[in-house]
Amino acid sequence: MKVLVAGANGKTGSLLIQLLKEEGHEPYGMVRKEEQKSNIEQLGGIPVLADLKSDVGHAVKGMDAVIFAAGSGSSTGPDQTEAVDRDGAINLIKATENFGIKKFIMLSAMNVDEADEAEGNFKLYLELKGEADEYLRSTELDYTIVRPGGLTNEEGTSKVKVGDKVEKGEIPRADVAKTIISSLQEPNAYHKTFELISGDTQIEEALKNL
Numbered sequence: 001m002k003v004l005v006a007g008a009n010g011k012t013g014s015l016l017i018q019l020l021k022e023e024g025h026e027p028y029g030m031v032r033k034e035e036q037k038s039n040i041e042q043l044g045g046i047p048v049l050a051d052l053k054s055d056v057g058h059a060v061k062g063m064d065a066v067i068f069a070a071g072s073g074s075s076t077g078p079d080q081t082e083a084v085d086r087d088g089a090i091n092l093i094k095a096t097e098n099f100g101i102k103k104f105i106m107l108s109a110m111n112v113d114e115a116d117e118a119e120g121n122f123k124l125y126l127e128l129k130g131e132a133d134e135y136l137r138s139t140e141l142d143y144t145i146v147r148p149g150g151l152t153n154e155e156g157t158s159k160v161k162v163g164d165k166v167e168k169g170e171i172p173r174a175d176v177a178k179t180i181i182s183s184l185q186e187p188n189a190y191h192k193t194f195e196l197i198s199g200d201t202q203i204e205e206a207l208k209n210l
């Protein structure tokens with residue numbers, strides 16, 4: 001499968017490129033800067049220069065699936081949360097629709113539906129992620145919305161807990177990446193939104209029982 005990863009130079013995005021390649025897919029990594037291209041190549045991916053804040057059609061064209069794993073990060077302000085986490089995601093979803101690609105996976109976040117209980121910039125982040133998720137759900141795409149708890153850089157265990165709502169928890173980025181890739185090929189994960197933390201169930205089994 002030809003899979004585009006937006007945010008490929010990021011921590012989860014890099015793992016996605018590496019794992020997609022290991023599993024026999026053809027990963028394309030969206031990067032914003034020329035000098036980031038070699039990172040993607042070293043991971044086994046094909047770099048594509050594009051910015052979520054402008055036209056991404058050339059990056060999306062010809063793909064079988066698209067993954068949003070980008071994020072403005074906590075060091076930028078609300079304007080970037082709006083421009084990347086919401087508008088950038090919607091821009092990518094619209095390009096996916098325009099090119100007739102069916103499969104889109106969104107790396108969202110736990111507690112997006114409870115934004116009212118949060119405060120300040122984090123509240124805004126959850127609200128804006130929620131708006132991007134809502135747009136995705138309104139499309140005809142075979143979407144999967146993955147909402148992990150706190151991301152860590154620990155080694156993956158391939159064991160998770162999923163559900164509409166799960167308790168507060170953490171999960172290694174490696175297991176988030178594995179869950180996203182498994183979701184590409186598990187029809188039971190299509191048209192689903194679920195929270196995700198580390199747990200006791202193998203990823204494939206967890207997705208079959210969503």
Ligand SMILES: NC(=O)c1ccc[n+]([C@@H]2O[C@H](COP(=O)([O-])OP(=O)(O)OC[C@H]3O[C@@H](n4cnc5c(N)ncnc54)[C@H](OP(=O)(O)O)[C@@H]3O)[C@@H](O)[C@H]2O)c1
Pocket residue numbers: 006007008009010011012013030031032033050051052053069070071072073084088107108109110147148149150151152173
């Ligand atoms: N941190 C957590 O605990 C947590 C929990 C739940 C969900 N999440 C979500 O998980 C996702 C991945 O998190 P992470 O920490 O692995 O990511 P990360 O390392 O912060 O990487 C984010 C990537 O997004 C890219 N990006 C930013 N603006 C862009 C734009 N305009 N166009 C294209 N790419 C752009 C960045 O590019 P550059 O490399 O060029 O800067 C970076 O490579 C995010 O969506 C985040 O909201 C995080």
